Amino acid sequence: MELLQILECSPPLVRQPLDAAQAAGVATVFxxxxxxxxxxxxxxxxxxxGGEVCVCDITDAFEVSQPTISHHLKVLKDxxxxxxxxxxxxxxxRLVPETLGELSAxxxxxxxx
Amino acid sequence: MELLQILECSPPLVRQPLDAAQAAGVATVFxxxxxxxxxxxxxxxxxxxGGEVCVCDITDAFEVSQPTISHHLKVLKDxxxxxxxxxxxxxxxRLVPETLGELSAxxxxxxxx
DNA sequence: CGTTGAAATCGACGAAAGTTTATATCGAAA
DNA sequence: TTTCGATATAAACTTTCGTCGATTTCAACG
Numbered sequence: 001m002e003l004l005q006i007l008e009c010s011p012p013l014v015r016q017p018l019d020a021a022q023a024a025g026v027a028t029v030f031x032x033x034x035x036x037x038x039x040x041x042x043x044x045x046x047x048x049x050g051g052e053v054c055v056c057d058i059t060d061a062f063e064v065s066q067p068t069i070s071h072h073l074k075v076l077k078d079x080x081x082x083x084x085x086x087x088x089x090x091x092x093x094r095l096v097p098e099t100l101g102e103l104s105a106x107x108x109x110x111x112x113x
Numbered sequence: 114m115e116l117l118q119i120l121e122c123s124p125p126l127v128r129q130p131l132d133a134a135q136a137a138g139v140a141t142v143f144x145x146x147x148x149x150x151x152x153x154x155x156x157x158x159x160x161x162x163g164g165e166v167c168v169c170d171i172t173d174a175f176e177v178s179q180p181t182i183s184h185h186l187k188v189l190k191d192x193x194x195x196x197x198x199x200x201x202x203x204x205x206x207r208l209v210p211e212t213l214g215e216l217s218a219x220x221x222x223x224x225x226x
Numbered sequence: 227c228g229t230t231g232a233a234a235t236c237g238a239c240g241a242a243a244g245t246t247t248a249t250a251t252c253g254a255a256a
Numbered sequence: 257t258t259t260c261g262a263t264a265t266a267a268a269c270t271t272t273c274g275t276c277g278a279t280t281t282c283a284a285c286g
Contacts, residue, residue: 013213017156023149030152034144035244036136043126043136055263068245070264089253089262097222100126107217109210148274168233181275183234202232202283 003029003080007102014109029103032079037064038072045082045095052092116142116193120215127222142216145192150177151185155194158208165198165205 006025010018018026033039044061045053059069073093076082080099085092119138123131131139146152157174158166172182186206189195193212198205 013152013156013159014208014210016160018153020149020153023152023156027147027149027152030143031147031243034140034147036133036140037244039126039136039140039143040131040133043130046126047129059263064244065246066263067247067265071244074264086252086263089260091263095127097127097225100220101222104217104220104222107213107220109214109217112210144273150274172233177274178276179233180235180277184274187234199233199282202230204233 001025004096004099004102007099007106010102010106012106012108026106029079029081029099032075032081033103035072035075037062037068038076041069041072042076042081042095045093046100048094052094055091055093058093114138117209117212117215120212120219123215123219125219125221139219142192142194142212145188145194146216148185148188150175150181151189154182154185155189155208158195158206159213161207165207168204168206171206 003025006022007029010022010026033042040062041058044058055069055073058073059066062069073082073084077084077093080096082093083096085094116138119135120142123135123139146155153175154171157171168182168186171186172179175182186195186197190197190206193209195206196209198207
């Protein structure tokens with residue numbers, strides 16, 4: 001199942017109710033955002049100027065173990081929020097802005113008319 | 114801790130990394146969105162024309178038990194996404210658009226410059 | 227009053243999630 | 257090929273979460 005496609009097909013919450021299938025897909029993505037460590041990782045990657053962050057830099061920014069960081073990165077990658085690329089011994093992660101944008105659109109509330 | 118205030122003080126993810134306290138607060142709200150039943154409940158309330166939905170109508174829309182729906186409503190209420198009001202024997206829930214809007218802003222990605 | 231219906235709370239149980247330690251993989255370098 | 261540093265995977269443990277049945281609260285009504 002392609003989560004980004006599910007997001008693209010899901011109308012804003014204020015427009016019409018989600019069906020069960022849409023809700024299941026969208027919930028998977030929000031669940032990935034429902035952890036403080038993952039949120040911080042995502043914000044580090046998303047706000048990085050160059051667009052790329054080395055795993056080693058992320059690991060250094062937290063007090064949890066390296067496997068824990070690796071696990072959280074996998075979760076964020078599995079839901080389509082991040083992608084990774086290996087170069088030499090290092091792995092770099094960068095944001096998938098489309099996924100984040102779809103999420104934002106899903107939650108968007110029109111200005112009070 | 115007032116979650117809406119935390120949301121108001123948290124910059125968009127693409128702007129700057131969240132600190133630990135902000136991440137903890139924001140994660141609580143996203144965690145509430147990370148369940149299919151809660152997402153559907155929220156979308157039902159958010160998209161309702163009159164702005165209000167009776168608990169009885171929500172319960173009828175799902176196949177889970179009444180206590181389960183009540184539990185999910187409490188979660189959504191605790192994070193500031195919904196508010197409730199009792200009238201006679203019935204309880205009505207409605208959306209807090211500010212909270213949803215802050216979440217949307219948090220995830221917003223500027224158009225690719 | 228006592229009853230009835232709607233909604234919330236409680237207690238318990240199984241499943242899922244976050245973390246750690248230990249181990250494996252992978253690429254570079256000696 | 258052996259070693260070393262970086263990252264991922266595996267196994268195990270603990271806590272959290274979603275769900276249910278049973279009970280309670282609350283308001284309206286006989």
